Amino acid sequence: MKTVLFLCTGNSCRSQLAEAIVNQTMAEKWHASSAGTHPSGFVHPMTFEVLKEINIDHQGHSKSVEQFRHQQFDLVITVCDDADENCPVWLGSGKRIHIGFSDPAKVTGTSEEILTTFRAVRDQIRSEIIKVLEEEYL
Numbered sequence: 542m543k544t545v546l547f548l549c550t551g552n553s554c555r556s557q558l559a560e561a562i563v564n565q566t567m568a569e570k571w572h573a574s575s576a577g578t579h580p581s582g583f584v585h586p587m588t589f590e591v592l593k594e595i596n597i598d599h600q601g602h603s604k605s606v607e608q609f610r611h612q613q614f615d616l617v618i619t620v621c622d623d624a625d626e627n628c629p630v631w632l633g634s635g636k637r638i639h640i641g642f643s644d645p646a647k648v649t650g651t652s653e654e655i656l657t658t659f660r661a662v663r664d665q666i667r668s669e670i671i672k673v674l675e676e677e678y679l
């Protein structure tokens with residue numbers, strides 16, 4: 542089984558979504574973990590909500606990249622893409638790539654508008670990350 546680490550800054554939305562989606566849909570080939578360089582200390586409630594909509598019951602919590610510093614990974618994927626955000630650098634082992642997604646936690650508006658953004662990011666992550674991991678597995 543291959544391992545992947547998803548990195549972002551806060552580990553509250555995008556990396557959590559990626560971890561949950563991979564562990565649910567690709568568990569026979571990949572095991573995913575996620576972490577942040579500056580963990581928020583919580584997972585955004587809408588992260589859990591949009592995962593439940595696709596039948597994923599994620600029990601994640603915000604974790605520091607330091608927790609994984611000495612762990613071996615086959616692949617490390619950074620998922621933050623905002624120009625003003627400090628996308629983390631991975632100094633451990635594993636092939637490193639970047640697949641950026643906008644940060645749904647930064648969206649303002651009504652609850653429904655924010656939820657729509659979380660859904661869009663979830664669906665982008667599900668599509669793009671699965672495609673990359675399927676290619677990496679071959």
